[in-house]
Amino acid sequence: MKQKHRLFLWLSPFLILALYWVGIYLSLKSPMEEINYSENGGFMRYVMFKPFTETIGSDRIWKEDEGFQIYPYSKGIVGGDERLSVLMFRDSTDWTFRYEVDLDKDVTVGFGFTYDSKNKIFRQTGLFFSRKGTTYKDQQLLDQLATYGKDRTWLKKQSKKVAEQYILGTWFKNGSSRYS
Template identity: 60%
Template sequence: MNKHFKKFLWLTPILLFCLYWLGIYLSLKNPMEEIVYSENCGVLRNLMVKPYIQTIGSDRFWDKTEGFKTIAYSKNIVSEKEYLSVTLNSDTPDWFYMYEYDLDNNATIYSNFKYDSSKKVFYQTDLYLTIDETSYEDKQLLDQLATYSKDRTWLKKQSKKVAEQYILGTWFKNGSSRYSLKNLGDMKIEYNKLIEE
């Protein structure tokens, strides 16, 4: 009996650690919570998931005491005409993603995404086209886009590619496969009303 009790005492810290780890892991209810946890939360995160910055191909370091930092995605993830970055913030889980697509030297599509942790929604906040420092939104954006042989369907495909392939897809591939596009946990994705009409 004494021998079994000593074994139990020896295993107790390991069991408690495993239960604690499992509790944290199960508390992450969607991929964005995993992403934020992978950068914001202590030593245990490395047991569950890879640091987020590594999954997007960056060799930069983020010191949480800086508050926030913008880090670009690797060109191995996005094409030469594209730029995608994430603004990490240690004060909030509501991170911000900025996307640019160069149509030509003077024209660029801008599309931004944000995670709202209170509503559990990952949504497209802005969608506009800038030509020679003039910005176009809504119907004007579509009219200008037509001069580049692109339309609302192209815009929708591009927006979905950014959210579902570049941002979330990269996480599912390089970070954690616990969630997927078919299983986003308690999170929803919402796109700009212009491409949903």
């Protein structure tokens, strides 16, 4: 009987750690929560996940004297004429992703995605078209896009591609053990 108690006492820290891990794992209800935890979570994040910044090909580390950091996605993830980066603020779990694609020399289309961790919402924001320093929005944006053979359908496809393939897809491929 005494030997069983010793064995239980010896194994109890591992059991507690395992239960703690399961509790965190079950509390992460979406891929965005998992992504956010991989970068901002407690010590268990190192056991559970690769840091998000590593999954996007960034070798930069957080600078302690900075209030925010911008981490670009590697060229191996996005195409040559595309740029995607994530903006993270110190002491905040709300993130902003910014995507831009060059349609021609000095012609760029871009938009963003934000993750509101309090309300657990991931949404697209801020669509723009820029040509030679002039920015267009709304109907003017669509008119300008038409000169390059692009329309609302193209914008929807690009948005879906960025969200599903670049942001979430990269996480599923390089970081998540649950969703991959």
